[in-house]
Amino acid sequence: MFSKACEYGIKAAIFIATQSYEGKRVSPKAISEEIDSPQAFTAKILQALVRNDLVTSVKGAYGGFEIDRNQLSSIKLSQVVNAIDGDSIYKGCGLGLHKCDASHPCSVHDKFVAVRAGLKDMLENTSLEELALNIKSGDAFLKV
Amino acid sequence: MFSKACEYGIKAAIFIATQSYEGKRVSPKAISEEIDSPQAFTAKILQALVRNDLVTSVKGAYGGFEIDRNQLSSIKLSQVVNAIDGDSIYKGCGLGLHKCDASHPCSVHDKFVAVRAGLKDMLENTSLEELALNIKSGDAFLKV
DNA sequence: CTTATTTCGGATAAATTTATCCTATTTATA
């Protein structure tokens, strides 16, 4: 469904969110250990999140990554996915056609529209805050 | 959503279906031209469909690929996808965790369950016959 | 100002997916 990079990005964002809740910054090392991902690769993905203004980075000593606590509820999963994989997941044609729409549909177009709408809706209505709270309450987990 | 191989596989299966409707066999060359895909790569994917008994191949002169006309309505998109990409699309965890289920959910587990169910339902309830008829009637297209 | 710490970013490597090439095998027809 998502690329590896996107999976790491989602997990990383959720972990940063849980820590930002307590006013803590986190390093790529701590993140990759927490979400069980390759460190250097994860760092690259974090850069993408920073470039898209979803995560703030602080360079130098005592630096790290954080998310503005006031934005935790307004940052949606869709923004994280979009920053890494783009919007092809729920925008592109199911069969990879360039020009596929209602007026020039591929054979599975109508079928896909509904599924895609559900995915889009899910991503756009799930906030980092909600997911971070799932983790903090012990209702969900980030690894294994 | 799907791999390139899977996209080609779906399109190829639909095209073979349209031709089998008229009792015609088709060559990998004709298929790749019709669905705009690399020929040799498409031939490999066809082999997977043959191994999974979704498509029949006839070797030698006047041979080619065909689908039993009586099975067109019973072969579902899910079988084509499964033959090529496996069932990871709607079975695997959204975050790539190995052990993710209702009793040990990842942070997005519950959200994904619904989307996946929709995708699964769509794939399992769409037959090659239905898609082939969409093409024949001119309501849908296989390329561009 | 110096130093230690930390993110940034370019270069490179490994793994996977996508794509091509060529030969073997099969089969209908003459």
Add this chain to the structure above:
DNA sequence: TATAAATAGGATAAATTTATCCGAAATAAG
């Protein structure tokens, strides 16, 4: 039986994704 036509399948190459390495730039603290 010989021949031409067609799929099967192994070997290989190209492209993309995933992953690693290392030096540059930035910053807090002494």
